[in-house]
Amino acid sequence: MGISSDSTVVGVIVAIYYLGCSVGAVLASWYADKYGRKKSIFACLAITTLGNLFMFTSGLGFHKGALVMMMVGRVVMGLGVGGIDAVVPTYSSELSESDARGKALAQEFQMNIFGLNMAFGINLGVTVGLGKDSQVFPVLLMAxxxxxxxxxxxxxxxxxxxxxxxxxxxxxxxxxxxxxxxxxxxxxxxxxxxxxxSRIAYTDMFSPVHQQFHPTMVVVMGQVNQALTGYGAVSVYGPQIFELLGYAVRVAEYLTQANYLSYLLFMTLAWLLIDAVGRRALMLVNSAGLTGSFVLLCVFGGLASRADQLGIPRQAVAIPGVVTLFVATVNFGVGWLATVWLVPTEIFPTSCRSKGAAVSVVIWGVMNFAVTLVTPILFNGAKYWLFLVFAATNLFAGLWTFLYLPETGNRSFEENQKFFEEAKEAGTWRVSKVARGEYRKLPNIEDEATGETQPLLRRVQDQI
Known part of the structure; x- marks a missing residue:
């Protein structure tokens, strides 16, 4: 479309998709509550297909209107994907047992990453084989x-x-x-x-005097913190990060594909552990891992930019940098991908569960719109110092999670709602001060054979 790689228009094209997601989540949640989860998912897939058709049209060579068609396609596709993101986690949780909700959703996200690998692989293969002006139009199997x-x-x-x-x-x-x-x-x-x-409206959920305000704020901060991990930006601009470490464009694209394959493989840990150790533990441990990874990326990025001046072989810096980015991806996938989508489906009553999931997607969309819009600007200006910003935001995300996020795993929907009732009675949102801190960890899981508390290894084996 004749847009330079450092143009702010690139950030707009990427980011505008997330605004469509936010609107689509609200519409799809209303449709899901009125007509059913299945019908809503089907409608969202149809809308997503239409958005892809618009983007396909933008690549046919009509450069005068290509940018407009791409923008329209991004927004329309966002409407469908935002709806999917709101409805599918709710649907999954309502079909799963209390001790398997995490595993079910984490496995779905692993398949989501499998799709990401397919999409990037097809895109890379067609680009290498036919050039950057070619397009691929995916047909979704709505049947x-x-x-x-x-x-x-x-x-x-x-x-x-x-x-x-x-x-x-x-x-x-x-x-x-x-x-x-x-x-x-x-x-x-x-x-x-x-x-x-009684019907619960969105205005009720954001009213400080309403019972659903506390769980709504937990959902809001979960998505804010996920965006602050910075991995959404890292995922979108992965090739540019590998270029910053000193690799050529094509090699950077191959490394991005390898990173996605690693992402897919290690997501197995997410569904093995999410119901065995709990949501909180995964988020806290991997928040620390992401903080450390971004500090190291800042160091390696700085060394890579001055490798010639310092007399350091480029590969001596680039290879550890690549490994660190792979580790950051694993930390995000295991700790922060499925968890923040799962919690909203576990803490609301059925009457507003879809609305809670929609709020989650709206905040996700708005935050990722902001992050992906600003990232290329900061990346072009601050370069590797951007990673230090993400290290600080990960530290904040981990601290908030430690203080205010209750453990929702292996508890029924009703038990999780009880936490918010007890928090109201206690007059605090601090997890450690509600019900003597019992919501800081998973409830005891008894071994059916012995009646004793199951050790961690047994819990993981049960997931397998």
Missing amino acids: LIELLPESPRFLVMHDRTDDAKASLKRIYGRTDDDAKQKERLEELQKAHENEGA
């Missing part, structure tokens, strides 16, 4: 959605008891007898009755 069951919680919420029974049978039919199926249905009905029939 697969019809093979999935609808959320039983959604069906109970809409008094569709027979449909809820049928959905439970599709999900658990191979493992449950009729008595167990009946028990599951009664539990869902009781939970719905306890939540009450």
Whole structure:
């Protein structure tokens, strides 16, 4: 499109997608609550396909209108993807057992990264083979959605008891007898009755006097902190970072692909550990890992820029820099990718769970819009010093998580909502001061054979 690589328009093209995501999340959550999770997912996939078609059109050689078509395509695709990001985690949590919600969502994110690898690999292959003016148009297999069951919680919420029974049978039919199926249905009905029939609006969720304000702020800060890890920017501008370390453009692109493959492989640790050690532990440990990684990237970036002056072989700095970026990617994937999307689906009642997930996507979209818009400007100006900024923001993210994020793993939706009730009674949001700090860690998991608390290794083996 004739845009120079250091133009601010590049940042706008990348960032405007996230604004579409924010709007799409709100629309899709409303649609999901009214018409069902499955129908909302199908509609979002259709919108995403349309956005890709617009972007495909922008590459056909009509340079006069190409930029406008690309902008429109980015926004439309964002509408669909934002909806997917809001609805799928909610749908996944409502179909999973309390002790497997984390594993289910982490495995989905691993498949998401598999898709990322495919997308980048196709893009790289076509660029190498046909040149940068070529485009690839992905066709999404929307027909697969019809093979999935609808959320039983959604069906109970809409008094569709027979449909809820049928959905439970599709999900658990191979493992449950009729008595167990009946028990599951009664539990869902009781939970719905306890939540009450009152409607919860977005204005309620952001009202300091409303019961849902506290969980909403937990969701907001989770996404703010994920953006502050800086990895969204690192992911988008990965090739430029490898170039900063001294590699040529094509080698930088190959290294980016290798980083994504490492990302995919190590996401296995996320679903093995997320239900075994908890969300908080993963986020805290990997926040520390990201902080250290960005400090090292700042050091290696600075040395790489002065390698000739200092008489240092470029590879002596570039290789440790590459390894550090790979480690940062693993830390983000294991600790901060699935967790912040999972928590919003675990702390709200059914009546506003989709809205909570939508708030999560909106904040994610706004924050990533800001970060990806500013990153190329800062990257061109501050160079490697940008990594030191991300080290500081990771430190803040870890501190906030330690103080205010409750552990939601291996607890029912109702148990997690109880934390916020007890926090209100205690008059504090500090996790350590609510219910004697019991929400700082996973609840004890007993071994079925011995009745004793399961050791960590056994919990990991159970996930396998």
